[in-house]
Amino acid sequence: xxxxxxxxxxxxxxxxxxxxxxxxxxxxxxxxxxxxxxxxxxxxxxxxxxxxxxxxxxxxxxxxxxxxxxxxxxxxxxxxxxxxxxxxxxxxxxxxxxxxxxxxxxxxxxxxxxxxxxxxxxxxxxxxxxxxxxxxxxxxxxxxxxxxxxxxxxxxxxxxxxxxxxxxxxxxxxxx
Numbered sequence: 001x002x003x004x005x006x007x008x009x010x011x012x013x014x015x016x017x018x019x020x021x022x023x024x025x026x027x028x029x030x031x032x033x034x035x036x037x038x039x040x041x042x043x044x045x046x047x048x049x050x051x052x053x054x055x056x057x058x059x060x061x062x063x064x065x066x067x068x069x070x071x072x073x074x075x076x077x078x079x080x081x082x083x084x085x086x087x088x089x090x091x092x093x094x095x096x097x098x099x100x101x102x103x104x105x106x107x108x109x110x111x112x113x114x115x116x117x118x119x120x121x122x123x124x125x126x127x128x129x130x131x132x133x134x135x136x137x138x139x140x141x142x143x144x145x146x147x148x149x150x151x152x153x154x155x156x157x158x159x160x161x162x163x164x165x166x167x168x169x170x171x172x173x174x175x176x
Contacts, residue, residue, distance in 0.1 A: 004164040006033035015039035019046060030166035031077060031157065041160075048153050055146045059089030064099045064109050065147055068116040069154035071100035071176065077161040078154065080170035093174060100176040111137030112147065119151050 009020035009028045016036040023046050024032055035042040052062060063086035070078035083096045095104065102117040104110040115134040118126055134144060 002030070002034055002164060002166050004034040004037055004166075006030060006166065007036035009033065009036075012036060016042065019043060023050060029081070030169045031081070031161060031164070034164040034166045035160065045153075045156065048149065048156075052146060052149055052153065055149075056140070056142045057146045057150065060086070060091050060095075060109065061112055061143075062150055063089060063091055063096075064104070064112050065116045065150040066154050067096055067099035068102055068113045069120060069151055070158055071102070072117060072120045073155065073158035073162075075158035075161050076173070077166060077168050077170075078158055079173040080168050083173040084170045097174060097176050100173070108137045108139075111139065115139075115144075115147055116151055119148065124148070 007016055009017075009024075012020050016039045019039065019042055020028060020032075020036070032042060032045075035045060055062075057065070063082050066078065066082040067086060070082055079100065083093075086096045086099070087093065091099070095106070095109070098104040099109070099113050102113045104113050111134050115126075115130065118130050122130075131144065134147075139147075
């Protein structure tokens with residue numbers, strides 16, 4: 001049961017209504033409904049997610065980061081959501097599981113999943129060798145900056161869901 005009361009998009013007012021009717025039109029997921037208790041919190045999510053959606057990392061790469069971090073933080077809501085989103089942008093179910101394990105068969109995506117895991121493990125204090133490894137897989141400084149931003153977004157949604165406990169409105173992620 002949700003610990004933060006979900007805001008019904010049909011009865012939302014003010015900035016929450018603007019967001020539900022605008023960037024979240026047709027995407028009235030339970031996490032967003034709970035986040036709408038603070039339109040500023042919801043707007044922050046929408047702004048960062050939207051900006052990263054136009055970045056250098058492609059959809060598969062963004063989802064690998066979300067799945068790796070969601071797994072490390074034990075967020076069932078995010079794992080369900082990002083498994084579904086990952087599949088919609090071209091990850092196979094096996095790849096979504098691999099990303100959650102932090103070990104992927106695709107060498108480039110593996111470097112990305114490992115770097116996200118390293119960010120988590122080292123709380124951002126990565127080594128020169130960690131940077132060299134992700135650059136060696138073909139990622140640039142810009143990509144690395146976006147991985148850090150994607151990591152931050154994942155932590156925000158993971159922790160938000162731990163606090164709010166919205167009902168999961170996606171199919172459950174397969175066992176990893």
